[in-house]
Amino acid sequence: YSITAADFDGNGYSDIIVGSLSENVFLFKSRPIIDVRSTLKPNKKSLKLDENERSVSIDFCFSFNERSNSMKENIMINFNITLDGMRRGRPRVSFVRDEDHTVFSDDISLELSKEECVRDVKFYLRKQGQYDDKLSPIDVRLTWDLSSARSRRAESAGLVPILDSLDGSSQTIQIEVENNCGPDLICKSNLQSSAEFQMGVKDLNGTFEWTSSEKKLNRKQKRSLTTFTLGREELIGFLVTSRNNKDDAHEASFTVRYPKHVLYHGYEKIDEDRTNVKCFKEQSDNAIRNR
Template sequence: LKNSYVNYTINLDTKQKTKRVTFAMNDGTPDSISDYVRISLDVCKNYSLIVQHCTMDCVSAIIVEVNYTLNNTEKKLGLPLPILDHFSNLSSCVELKFQKDCGSDNICKANLKLESKLPENFTWIVGKTKEVSLNILLSNIGEDSYLTTMDLSYPKSLFFKGISKPQLADVKCADQATSSLSFLNCEIFHPVFKRNSQVEVSISWDLGDAPFEEEFACVSVNVSNKNEIGNAVHNTYNIPVRHGLNVFLKAENQITEVDIRNKAVDETVKFNFQVTMENPYNASVNLTLSIPVKIQDRQIIQLQQESLKHCLKTQKIFKQQPEQKIKDQWDCDMHECECWYFQCELTAAKQDIDLTARLLVNNLKQLVKDRADIVISGVVLFDEKLYQETSDAKDIHHNVKMHVTILNTPVFNAIPVVAGSTVGGILLLLLIILILYKCGFFKRSYKDMIEFEEETEH
């Protein structure tokens, strides 16, 4: 055996791509070394290893693999050469385990708890909402958690702004983006997130103004570790998304009075709805007009042909008449009214919708005993699942009502009353004079008698 050698190769951390240990003295490959030893000599060779800073895995054991072969340098005639056992494995492995504070079983059972929340009732209004923050509280109420990582995924329209954390919190984050999503990877107290520890952070994003195609923006938070027994926690938020628009509706002369008591011909009335709009995301916006045209099967309004020529008239809607008296106000929410409905598409920044109609006086005289209100309504409509009004002004209106007050009060003629009162007063005065005359009030003797009685009393 004097001339027999064992050639061997030592490979470090064979289960990992990124090596956690290297040879201290090796100018070639730092994680592998080849050497030999003579079998006949009782000599051991020592190799120093350097443990790298833990960045990937501080839990699983480091596997050191040794591969060896036998080399005979001299052959003696007639003597057999030494060989290795043909059925034995020509390699051997050694495990280098990390020291962990994980109890007697040396298995760390972390217990991660994740609490996170957005602002209450938060809705992302594209074009108005400029930023949003997600508050996160992460706790470990179990044993140590190794290489704890928090991963967030979110739409590309959310731009990572920064992270707010306590000064001593060891939290490092890096963001990256793909063609469809953005990601944020945060290292939480690497390498060890100790037992009974917690950290609170706030992650902020700037919100883009570009149109967002989905109804919800999904933000996902996933926290995991590299313990032998995995403990992952997960939260998902579906943020409602609306696109901003600004629509202001007003009406000229919201109350119009028409006195029909002395009219014999129909009265013409005009209505004007004014719309001012900012619509940067091209929402489909319509003005819906509701116009009462019949009461108790009597037509009260007749629209002129040129009115609402750019609006789409919908099918007439008839409502059954209930068993109750007609109220003094007629609008399309009442069962007594038969109405016409028009939809006017709003496309311009400023737009006027004009309506001209004739009031049918003869029919109104039969319906109106004293006074009544005809209510014409205008309502701005858009898809509220996709769009939202952005103005905070108090005078923003999407619903306007115009009133036409019909007066049919009978004229009170005071002349007969005055004449009758005058004649009655004169007759009453004559009657009193007649009674006094009959009683002798106007005779001289009666007057003297009265004077005598007064002198006697004195």
């Protein structure tokens, strides 16, 4: 056997030729290596939840070089922009208003050492109430590949260019969410909550009247327990009062768990104008979760 390395096709890369005792010779050609460079720039670095124009425009550009400087043909790359894809849950932004359209894909032709740009690609923040996460930044991820990129010479020679694996093929930026928590975007809330059981009994007009439940001291456990008399209460209530005199307490929540023989009826907001509370029943573990 014999092995020889040399540039047999004149493309600036070392090829390998292998000879054998069977009088056969095998030629292994090296593929051109391409370095792709990208820039990704938004028109703003943060989004306000209460803005009328809740959108961001981004510009992104590509250019490429080839290691041996022997490749003069254009290449075609495919790129994808993915929004808010590094977190669980429903995406908070979309390329189409109020729709689940979080991926933008296209092809772009690149000329050697010349920058090509795509400008003013706009995406929108969803309406409040369509998402819960108001704290973590929104990531914008740009990826690309050469799966459909072939120069005329590479096609005729059967050689497909490859990306430099050390350079990577992605770029990510983050758009901060301004959430009324000061210039550092760190929420410092002072949320205080209290809760008590109540009993609901129908009056003569059929309207439920709510009163505080009785408490009895449990000497063994050294704490007061709420007691209910079977047949007296038609509804058992749980009154929660929350106050916050500092930054918004985004994503704060509490859970009420109840025995299986207690049936969930519903909830009511006492102060509709000032509260933005969601209440829902979890089917799996007999719990009511408030957020």
